[in-house]
Amino acid sequence: xxxxxxxxxxxxxxxxxxxxxxxxxxxxxxxxxxxxxxxxxxxxxxxxxxxxxxxxxxxxxxxxxxxxxxxxxxxxxxxxxxxxxxxxxxxxxxxxxxxxxxxxxxxxxxxxxxxxxxxxxxxxxxxxxxxxxxxxxxxxxxxxxxxxxxxxxxxxxxxxxxxxxxxxxxxxxxxxxxxxxxxxxxxxxxxxxxxxxxxxxxxxxxxxxxxxxxxxxxxxxxxxxxxxxxxxxxxxxxxxxxxxxxxxxxxxxxxxxxxxxxxxxxxxxxxxxxxxxxxxxxx
Amino acid sequence: xxxxxxxxxxxxxxxxxxxxxxxxxxxxxxxxxxxxxxxxxxxxxxxxxxxxxxxxxxxxxxxxxxxxxxxxxxxxxxxxxxxxxxxxxxxxxxxxxxxxxxxxxxxxxxxxxxxxxxxxxxxxxxxxxxxxxxxxxxxxxxxxxxxxxxxxxxxxxxxxxxxxxxxxxxxxxxxxxxxxxxxxxxxxxxxxxxxxxxxxxxxxxxxxxxxxxxxxxxxxxxxxxxxxxxxxxxxxxxxxxxxxxxxxxxxxxxxxxxxxxxxxxxxxxxxxxxxxxxxxxxxxxxxxxxxxxxxxxxxxxxxxxxxxxxxxxxxxxxxxxxxxxxxxxxxxxxxxxxxxxxxxxxxxxxxxxxxxxxxxxxxxxxxxxxxxxxxxxxxxxxxxxxxxxxxxxxxxxxxxxxxxxxxxxxxxx
Amino acid sequence: xxxxxxxxxxxxxxxxxxxxxxxxxxxxxxxxxxxxxxxxxxxxxxxxxxxxxxxxxxxxxxxxxxxxxxxxxxxxxxxxxxxxxxxxxxxxxxxxxxxxxxxxxxxxxxxxxxxxxxxxxxxxxxxxxxxxxxxxxxxxxxxxxxxxxxxxxxxxxxxxxxxxxxxxxxxxxxxxxxxxxxxxxxxxxxxxxxxxxxxxxxxxxxxxxxxxxxxxxxxxxxxxxxxxxxxxxxxxxxxxxxxxxxxxxxxxxxxxxxxxxxxxxx
Numbered sequence: 001x002x003x004x005x006x007x008x009x010x011x012x013x014x015x016x017x018x019x020x021x022x023x024x025x026x027x028x029x030x031x032x033x034x035x036x037x038x039x040x041x042x043x044x045x046x047x048x049x050x051x052x053x054x055x056x057x058x059x060x061x062x063x064x065x066x067x068x069x070x071x072x073x074x075x076x077x078x079x080x081x082x083x084x085x086x087x088x089x090x091x092x093x094x095x096x097x098x099x100x101x102x103x104x105x106x107x108x109x110x111x112x113x114x115x116x117x118x119x120x121x122x123x124x125x126x127x128x129x130x131x132x133x134x135x136x137x138x139x140x141x142x143x144x145x146x147x148x149x150x151x152x153x154x155x156x157x158x159x160x161x162x163x164x165x166x167x168x169x170x171x172x173x174x175x176x177x178x179x180x181x182x183x184x185x186x187x188x189x190x191x192x193x194x195x196x197x198x199x200x201x202x203x204x205x206x207x208x209x210x211x212x213x214x215x216x217x218x219x220x221x222x223x224x225x226x227x228x229x230x231x232x233x234x235x236x237x238x239x240x241x242x243x244x245x246x247x248x249x250x251x252x253x254x255x256x257x258x259x260x261x262x263x264x265x266x267x268x269x270x271x272x273x274x275x276x277x278x279x280x281x282x283x
Numbered sequence: 284x285x286x287x288x289x290x291x292x293x294x295x296x297x298x299x300x301x302x303x304x305x306x307x308x309x310x311x312x313x314x315x316x317x318x319x320x321x322x323x324x325x326x327x328x329x330x331x332x333x334x335x336x337x338x339x340x341x342x343x344x345x346x347x348x349x350x351x352x353x354x355x356x357x358x359x360x361x362x363x364x365x366x367x368x369x370x371x372x373x374x375x376x377x378x379x380x381x382x383x384x385x386x387x388x389x390x391x392x393x394x395x396x397x398x399x400x401x402x403x404x405x406x407x408x409x410x411x412x413x414x415x416x417x418x419x420x421x422x423x424x425x426x427x428x429x430x431x432x433x434x435x436x437x438x439x440x441x442x443x444x445x446x447x448x449x450x451x452x453x454x455x456x457x458x459x460x461x462x463x464x465x466x467x468x469x470x471x472x473x474x475x476x477x478x479x480x481x482x483x484x485x486x487x488x489x490x491x492x493x494x495x496x497x498x499x500x501x502x503x504x505x506x507x508x509x510x511x512x513x514x515x516x517x518x519x520x521x522x523x524x525x526x527x528x529x530x531x532x533x534x535x536x537x538x539x540x541x542x543x544x545x546x547x548x549x550x551x552x553x554x555x556x557x558x559x560x561x562x563x564x565x566x567x568x569x570x571x572x573x574x575x576x577x578x579x580x581x582x583x584x585x586x587x588x589x590x591x592x593x594x595x596x597x598x599x600x601x602x603x604x605x606x607x608x609x610x611x612x613x614x615x616x617x618x619x620x621x622x623x624x625x626x627x628x629x630x631x632x633x634x635x636x637x638x639x640x641x642x643x644x645x646x647x648x649x650x651x652x653x654x655x656x657x658x659x660x661x662x663x664x665x666x667x668x669x670x671x672x673x674x675x676x677x678x679x680x681x682x683x684x685x686x687x688x689x690x691x692x693x694x695x696x
Numbered sequence: 697x698x699x700x701x702x703x704x705x706x707x708x709x710x711x712x713x714x715x716x717x718x719x720x721x722x723x724x725x726x727x728x729x730x731x732x733x734x735x736x737x738x739x740x741x742x743x744x745x746x747x748x749x750x751x752x753x754x755x756x757x758x759x760x761x762x763x764x765x766x767x768x769x770x771x772x773x774x775x776x777x778x779x780x781x782x783x784x785x786x787x788x789x790x791x792x793x794x795x796x797x798x799x800x801x802x803x804x805x806x807x808x809x810x811x812x813x814x815x816x817x818x819x820x821x822x823x824x825x826x827x828x829x830x831x832x833x834x835x836x837x838x839x840x841x842x843x844x845x846x847x848x849x850x851x852x853x854x855x856x857x858x859x860x861x862x863x864x865x866x867x868x869x870x871x872x873x874x875x876x877x878x879x880x881x882x883x884x885x886x887x888x889x890x891x892x893x894x895x896x897x898x899x900x901x902x903x904x905x906x907x908x909x910x911x912x913x914x915x916x917x918x919x920x921x922x923x924x925x926x927x928x929x930x931x932x933x934x935x936x937x938x939x940x941x942x943x944x945x946x947x948x949x950x951x952x953x954x955x956x957x958x959x960x961x962x
Contacts, residue, residue: 012778012791015771015841019794022838026809027797029816055662062664062672069675078708081701095946096709100716102942106901106919107935110927111715118515119528121718135469137530138515140668152712210802213901217923220516220525221475224659227804232659234808234906236365238649239656240815247808251801258800325925359910362925376911523926543926 030251033244046245053229053246060226061253063140064208067147068155071204072197074148075155079196080189082156083163094160101153106213112149113137113217138220146218147208154207155200162196163189198261206254226250318355319578322367322378324565325360327436327601329594336594342585354578362520363476371396377572379579385564388432389425389642397431398569404580407587408433414632415564415604421632422564424641432566433583436601438538438629439637440479440561446550448532459487459556461533463506468513472525472534475517477655478640479561480507483535486559493641497650504654508661526551537563539601542625553628555635562637564604602629716939723929723936744930744937753918757898760829760914764836765893771837772844773886777874779845780852799842807906810835814907827909835907836900840893847889851882 037043082093100108115121116136123133136142166189174188190197212227219225224232226246233243321339331337339356346354361367364387370376371391383391391397402408413419415434426432442461448470455461462471462483474480484503485492494500515531523540525531527547541553567586569579585591589607593614596603600621608614609630618626643651723741727734744750775795782788798806814831855878863873901916908917922931 010778011774012776012782015775015778015795015845016791018771018838018841019791022810022813022834023794023797026806026813029812030805030809032816033812052657053660055664056660059662059664059668062668065672065675066668074708078705081705084698084701085705091950093705093709095943095950096713098946099939099943100712102895102899102946103716103939104899104901104916104919104935106916106923107719107938108715110919110923111719111935114524115715115718117525117528117530119525119530135515138469140665149712149715152708206800206802210804212804213920220472221518221521222511222514222516224662227802229660230804230808231905233656234811236652237815239652240812242656243808244812247805251805254802361910520925521923 030244030247033241034248035245037241038238046241047249049242050245050249053226056224056226056229057249057253059223060209063144063147063225064205067144067151067208068201068205070144070148071152071155072201075152075200076159076197079156079159079163082160083166090164094157097153097156097160101157105150108150109146109214109217112146116142116145116218137218138222140223142218143215143223143225146214147204147211150214151204151207154203158199158203159193159196162193162199166192201261202258205257209254210250316353316355317575317578318357319380319575319582320376320378320573321356321358321380321582322370323358323360323380323382325362327360327382327565327595327599328358329591329598335598336590338586338591338594341591342582345585346581350581356582371570371572377574378570379573379575380567380582381570382435382565382567384640385422385425385566386640386642388566388568391568391570392426392431393642396571398571398573398576399430400433400569400583401576401580404577405433405584405587407584410587410589410592410605410607412604412606412609421562421639422566424639425564426566432568433587434564434566434604435586436539436596436599437562437564437604438601439555439563439632439635440482440535441538441541441553441555442533442535443526443541443544443551443553444534445526445529445532445548446552447529457554457557459483459558461556462535463487463510463513464533465513467533469515470532471510471514472516472518472522472531473507473510473514474535475519477651479535480517480658481651481654482561482640484510486556486561489558492561492638493643495647500650500654504658507658511658511661512663537601538629539599542600542621542629545622555631557636559636559638562632562635562639564639600625600629602632719932720936720939723932740930740933741937743928744933747928747930749913750918750930750934753913753915756829756912757915760832760836761894761897764833764840764897765890767833768837768840768844768893769886769890772841772889773848773882775841776845776848776852780849795842795845798839799846803900803902804906806839807835807903810838810903811906827907829912831907832904832912832914835903836897839900839903840896843892843896844886844889847892848882848885851885852878855881 034046035042035044037045082090082097085093113120117123118133118135118137120137122136126133136145170188170192171184174184179187209225210227212225212231215223215225215228230243230246230250233239233246329335329338331340339358343354343356346352361370364384367381367383368387368390371378371381372394388397408416411434415422415437416429417423418428420429420434422429422432422434442459444456444461449456449461449467453461453464455464461467462473464471474483481500481503482492484490484506485494485499488502488506490499490503515525518525518534522531522534522536523544526534526544529548529550538553541551545551545553567583569576569583573579586595587605589611592603592605592608593611596605596608596614597617603609615626618629622628722733724736724738725733726737726739775791779788779791801809810831811827814827859877860873863877864870868876899916900914901920904914904917905920908914913921919931919934922928
């Protein structure tokens with residue numbers, strides 16, 4: 001590399017300044033608020049008060065876990081089948097997968113809720129067929145369903161991208177060597193698409209564990225997850241500190257989970273990790 | 284060449300940005316026209332939709348005819364007393380007219396955020412009924428002598444229920460008990476704000492809603508915790524859609540809003556609980572920071588006149604403290620058309636046991652907040668969830684171990 | 697086998713799209729309800745276009761998206777340039793990690809942390825009402841930056857250094873070499889970063905929720921407000937419009953793109 005001009009060497013400076021101001025400082029403030037009380041004195045009281053939210057954390061993790069696993073179970077075969085279609089069809093299918101992703105989360109969630117509500121379309125249909133109404137909105141099932149519905153495309157897209165990048169020669173080779181379809185799947189395809197799976201899992205787990213809109217709408221305000229708690233605590237200046245503490249713990253939880261997941265992935269391609277949304281628009 | 288184009292692009296960006304930014308700034312006050320900043324609840328003024336009077340536009344017209352000056356009303360809305368308070372105490376935007384509820388007015392007065400009214404500019408004040416203005420008024424707890432506020436609309440909290448889901452002979456009807464009735468589990472909605480939710484429990488238990496005793500509030504909390512498992516949810520304005528399309532069958536809410544829901548679903552009925560309920564009065568005030576006090580007072584005066592007062596009452600369905608409204612034939616007929624007993628129901632303050640919310644001390648508010656958090660974080664995780672998660676974690680662990688072991692064997696091979 | 701595969705795909709997509717389709721279909725429902733269909737009507741679309749609040753929030757969203765993506769693209773492109781040329785590995789690595797934080801963090805943490813920053817600054821400066829367009833702009837630029845850098849960096853990496861060296865051998869100064877040789881190669885990355893930033897800003901809800909004031913509402917915030925209250929049926933019309941617009945854009949980008957700049961990299 002030729003030595004760049006002064007201009008080039010300073011080019012990153014505005015960004016570095018910006019990053020310090022608006023990425024680093026906010027994080028520091030979260031730490032600061034988490035460890036001080038309302039009067040500004042250093043205190044652990046926020047952290048200890050988090051014990052009352054123990055169940056909330058457990059529930060959020062549980063929901064996110066279930067939603068992620070279900071999305072994986074539904075999404076992996078979907079991506080695989082999609083990759084087997086003709087290139088023309090694949091393009092259309094990809095657009096169909098991306099459309100919900102780019103449509104506002106609020107709209108999709110609200111549409112789902114309106115559909116599933118006790119007085120909504122689904123229940124009206126059931127009633128007219130003479131069946132019992134089912135209550136989905138306001139239940140745990142409803143919230144998890146909402147998460148699955150909202151985030152399935154985020155699981156499918158990275159896996160699908162990984163599948164299409166798969167060199168068919170590997171599959172041919174494994175079949176030449178006498179593998180059954182199942183063996184090809186588990187020993188060739190799955191490992192090779194692992195990075196896509198990790199991407200997808202991250203892109204479903206992280207939003208699931210931190211959402212508040214889905215639990216507000218599909219939980220009818222009764223089911224409070226970590227996201228709801230944080231949102232509520234930040235409505236009142238007197239509870240900013242506790243809110244910061246909750247956010248901190250949630251961040252730590254996520255870093256740990258993502259760290260564990262990355263352990264399982266061999267290739268660390270940063271462009272893949274959050275490539276879902278970006279990768280979608282930028283083929 | 285490229286360099287020039289690039290520089291030009293950069294320059295364009297730098298030039299366009301400030302323009303964009305300034306375009307988003309507040310609508311510039313075209314020299315001369317005075318602007319009146321009004322901050323009110325959402326959907327709380329007759330806005331000209333569906334052929335009714337646009338009170339703000341009418342004010343602008345009337346002002347021009349009476350004083351020969353053009354004025355503009357800048358109308359914005361808030362959704363809770365607390366957010367209004369946050370805005371006023373921060374001293375950011377200066378409003379000229381605000382419409383808080385009784386207990387919030389008390390707090391604003393205590394913190395010296397309101398300006399005393401000059402009633403020389405509000406001659407129409409004589410239209411307000413004596414129950415709402417003066418020493419005998421219900422409002423005198425909050426603003427003695429009405430120095431700072433003029434009542435706008437009022438109402439009472441009651442319980443709305445769907446007649447197809449609650450029988451006419453249901454023993455819980457008429458009481459707060461209906462909201463705690465296990466037979467209606469999954470069909471009940473509760474307020475998603477701490478004051479009103481605690482209020483419902485306190486009224487049910489016969490406790491003072493402004494109690495100083497922490498023990499009282501804790502009792503109310505226990506009652507709310509008892510209720511949580513049978514609720515469908517905690518809602519505020521989402522209640523409209525849910526009650527109207529029959530998703531929920533029982534909810535406590537504000538009387539005027541019941542009529543709005545009734546218009547869309549005539550299966551809904553309403554009653555005031557016998558144990559007592561909350562009476563709230565929203566009143567117009569002028570913040571100290573107002574820059575157009577006289578104009579603001581004239582605005583308040585205008586809203587007390589017959590036509591706007593009737594229009595506002597008809598649009599919101601809330602009860603009006605204005606004699607000209609209450610005695611107006613047109614208004615009485617209008618209410619009768621919505622529902623036969625609408626007028627009776629809205630103006631039943633004599634026959635209902637009520638109390639108003641008072642402003643609570645800072646410490647009390649923090650306590651209530653804490654209790655509310657306790658309620659919200661009171662979650663029971665069903666065995667089912669634990670089971671499913673247990674299975675998932677077990678599967679993941681075994682897969683992890685399996686592959687880990689296999690890898691190690693392979694590596695050693 | 698093929699049939700099973702196809703039917704699985706169709707089934708899942710159908711389930712995925714039912715709510716959206718119902719939304720679009722019922723936005724034409726005269727009855728203004730989601731429970732029964734009374735007749736085809738455009739009344740809700742009329743109401744939507746007469747709704748000042750909705751139109752203002754749309755305008756605000758667009759202005760915010762344009763400005764934040766432009767600023768982020770400028771800062772980000774120069775950042776990518778600087779990072780690419782950077783010799784200090786430790787600095788490069790740190791900056792990269794820090795830049796990726798908004799991408800890795802859930803939106804709510806980014807939103808909350810920025811709000812705390814603004815609260816703290818306001819406290820120090822003594823002002824109180826600080827949330828508004830300014831804070832929104834800062835927040836949007838911040839979460840756009842990683843995406844811009846992500847789009848542009850690969851282009852830098854793919855640059856053939858020998859071209860730049862050749863240019864300098866032929867007499868260009870380093871900056872001339874940059875502008876005349878390297879920049880054109882990078883432009884597609886810049887453009888995609890710009891578009892990405894634009895879309896992310898337009899779509900953002902959670903972060904905006906924490907750093908906004910009622911005076912400056914964006915479209916997602918408007919939708920959130922609507923769904924928290926008595927939902928005006930014109931909101932369904934709005935949602936239907938958004939769905940159709942995105943569909944068209946996606947179709948154009950994906951199908952026209954094969955003939956455009958992506959395919960024929962100059």
